Amino acid sequence: MMGLKPNKLRVRLLLTSIQSHERVEQQLEGDLYLKGSSFYLRYVEPALEEENSQDSPISSKDSSSDHKPIAVMLKLGQDEWKLTRSGAVQSEMSFALHRSLPGRYISKVMAFRLETKTTRMVREDRDWLLPDGQVLQYPAFIAWTYELYVHEQNTGQFQLELSIEPMNGAKEEEHNNE
Numbered sequence: 001m002m003g004l005k006p007n008k009l010r011v012r013l014l015l016t017s018i019q020s021h022e023r024v025e026q027q028l029e030g031d032l033y034l035k036g037s038s039f040y041l042r043y044v045e046p047a048l049e050e051e052n053s054q055d056s057p058i059s060s061k062d063s064s065s066d067h068k069p070i071a072v073m074l075k076l077g078q079d080e081w082k083l084t085r086s087g088a089v090q091s092e093m094s095f096a097l098h099r100s101l102p103g104r105y106i107s108k109v110m111a112f113r114l115e116t117k118t119t120r121m122v123r124e125d126r127d128w129l130l131p132d133g134q135v136l137q138y139p140a141f142i143a144w145t146y147e148l149y150v151h152e153q154n155t156g157q158f159q160l161e162l163s164i165e166p167m168n169g170a171k172e173e174e175h176n177n178e
Helices: none
Strands: 008-019 022-035 038-045 070-076 081-086 090-095 100-106 111-129 135-150 153-166
Touching (some): 008 038
Antiparallel strands (some): 008 022, 008 153, 081 090, 100 111
């Protein structure tokens, strides 16, 4: 098991995805770390078990995925967030409030341009007490809503929520810095 490093913390995640009134929740584990002024969250999307399963806005269920896990990296910058998925499927989407940003999707059998139009971004920070006594402000909850366009066609509105909580080696402070 990976040890705790000063800028890298092991976290438990609850990822909720809502599209067309369909709600999908996943419980995952990942790593959260601070680099410069951005937080990075890294986790692995589990392999799909059913052909009808859809657990992400860009589903990895096409025939090229071979039901393999997908590595996910979410960069949380000050005003822009970037979601990168790599594995059998490669995709990149960026989100900035009230802006349209380009992206891409690539698999063995297809590739296309994406565009996101973000209508909502929420981030709630909390204090995290590190084992050495230092306190770090970390993103405990993030949520965003966006419309996804593929080849300039609107494919729907997606709402994502991600709760992040400490695992071993660190704990949340009793108070919230808001």
